[in-house]
Amino acid sequence: MQSIEELGRYSIIVGYAQYLNAKSVLDVGCGDGNLIRLLPLMESYVGIDMSRIALAKAQEVMDIRPNYCLIEADFDAYVPTNKFDLIVFGESLYYSKHPLQTLVSYQDALAKGGHCVISMYKNLKAPPVWDMVIEIFDIVDETHIQQKNQGWISRLLIPKQK
Template sequence: MNNSKELYKQKSKQTFSNQASIYESTYNGKHAGKLYRSVIGKVNSFNCKKVLDVGCGTGTILSLLSKNNGINLSGVDLSEEMLSVAKQKLDDKIELKIGDSEQLPWKNNIFDAIICTDSFHHYPEPKKALREMARVLDTNGHMIIADPWIITPFRQVTNLLLKYSSSGDYKIYSKSEISKLLFESGFDDVEWTRINYNSFIVTAKFSK
């Protein structure tokens, strides 16, 4: 990876490490919180039993999902500080690891679902991340992404400005852009839906 893309990761890591202790009360935390219900609804509708949360942060959605005793849960995040907060609120049975979406620390064909909530827009190599997520998904596993959305043309302007931001945001995706990424990464059955005025959720299936 070139240095400019590595810089996005470092900015993201620093942003969330700094916010870890107060994350739920920040803009980022509040935005993510509005997505949880939709993501959990998809996990339940697909009857998922072994779920990986990529970019799990402080573990709030894992905590909510843990109320369903039939689900085996794991989480991964770049920030040790965010995971430290997550460990304080989660049962020891929930597996948490430091890691990168492009190099997930699990073997092939482990999970029947991956959730990625308010995190995907930070990934400077989105196709590489999706292919890595596909690697750890079992046959017919589900991908569930919830992320920010901005109407055209404001999205294009925002994306031009992001490279000057210190937050680590890489790109805000349109419906067609995120759908194309999923198709090109080997996913099918792509379904995109607006959650609210500034967020979407997209689901897809990986058939090996």
């Protein structure tokens, strides 16, 4: 962890993964690997990020974990080839050029019964993105994290039935 201020929001995501007994995780916007450091050992983990520098830091943890990989890619353009029990957008979705299209494309990468976790900082960019999220996902659980003057919302989601 880079700081105690980040522990709350990452702990929520880890708690969801443990509760769901997720065996495979796709971490969209994985950064320098904070989530990897906290997750229990998984059968598979794929982290995507645009930053080569951040991925180099994450690689330090990856070296000791089997069946984990990091991919340098723009998550708006990346198309997952595997199915995942849990897809995580941790502080990344509001950076998408087309959040709704991106979510729809990643929704296809959910395994049967899979879930998505989206965590976003409470700022002006987040509300319109949350509106898009609830167009295609149902909220299973929602947690608000407050740290001093900063706040986040984390939601556990499942695809809406068509």
